[in-house]
Amino acid sequence: GQNIDQPTEMTATEGAIVQINCTYQTSGFNGLFWYQQHAGEAPTFLSYNVLDGLEEKGRFSSFLSRSKGYSYLLLKELQMKDSASYLCAVPNTGFQKLVFGTGTRLLVSP
Amino acid sequence: DVKVTQSSRYLVKRTGEKVFLECVQDMDHENMFWYRQDPGLGLRLIYFSYDVKMKEKGDIPEGYSVSREKKERFSLILESASTNQTSMYLCASSFPDRGTYEQYFGPGTRLTVT
Numbered sequence: 001g002q003n004i005d006q007p008t009e010m011t012a013t014e015g016a017i018v019q020i021n022c023t024y025q026t027s028g029f030n031g032l033f034w035y036q037q038h039a040g041e042a043p044t045f046l047s048y049n050v051l052d053g054l055e056e057k058g059r060f061s062s063f064l065s066r067s068k069g070y071s072y073l074l075l076k077e078l079q080m081k082d083s084a085s086y087l088c089a090v091p092n093t094g095f096q097k098l099v100f101g102t103g104t105r106l107l108v109s110p
Numbered sequence: 111d112v113k114v115t116q117s118s119r120y121l122v123k124r125t126g127e128k129v130f131l132e133c134v135q136d137m138d139h140e141n142m143f144w145y146r147q148d149p150g151l152g153l154r155l156i157y158f159s160y161d162v163k164m165k166e167k168g169d170i171p172e173g174y175s176v177s178r179e180k181k182e183r184f185s186l187i188l189e190s191a192s193t194n195q196t197s198m199y200l201c202a203s204s205f206p207d208r209g210t211y212e213q214y215f216g217p218g219t220r221l222t223v224t
Contacts, residue, residue, distance in 0.1 A: 040220075042200060042218050043153075045214075096141060097158055100153040101152060
């Protein structure tokens with residue numbers, strides 16, 4: 001089966017950098033997703049990593065280490081609008097479904 | 111752009127009522143999903159459908175059923191609503207053969223059962 005761990009909550013200041021970690025255990029690996037979810041809204045896709053290393057997309061970067069079962073999402077130049085929950089997810093054994101972590105709630109303060 | 115729509119953003123029902131939540135996607139996706147989301151518990155899969163009339167139970171199917179008569183539409187049915195089914199319900203769809211398993215979500219339905 002799959003097991004995903006992420007911190008429950010983090011706080012950071014506007015303009016700063018924050019790293020949100022995700023560790024996973026899975027019997028078969030086929031990539032890792034990060035989604036952003038603002039309060040009361042649907043999750044929206046941020047990134048998908050299938051190979052080791054860092055992928056950068058503007059202010060957001062995502063890192064994957066398959067050997068360590070570890071990923072992180074790096075948010076730079078934080079803005080107030082980045083206050084949201086960040087969900088880590090991996091495909092299940094059959095690869096048709098996603099298994100989600102409980103999410104990390106990020107609060108950005110002025 | 112993929113669009114997933116849900117029939118209601120907010121719904122209030124009474125205990126014992128039969129409740130229908132509708133989801134429609136416009137990208138010809140084979141896979142469709144129903145989740146509920148509760149504080150501290152994250153997204154939990156209720157049911158999954160991989161084709162018309164095909165369904166599979168997720169992690170928490172008790173008290174729910176689903177219907178998929180057309181490819182674009184996936185309905186979640188609460189046979190007899192109970193207060194512990196008060197939650198945010200999210201529908202999603204995905205295209206399984208694209209090499210990734212990205213799911214596209216609808217806006218969610220916040221259901222309150224009183």
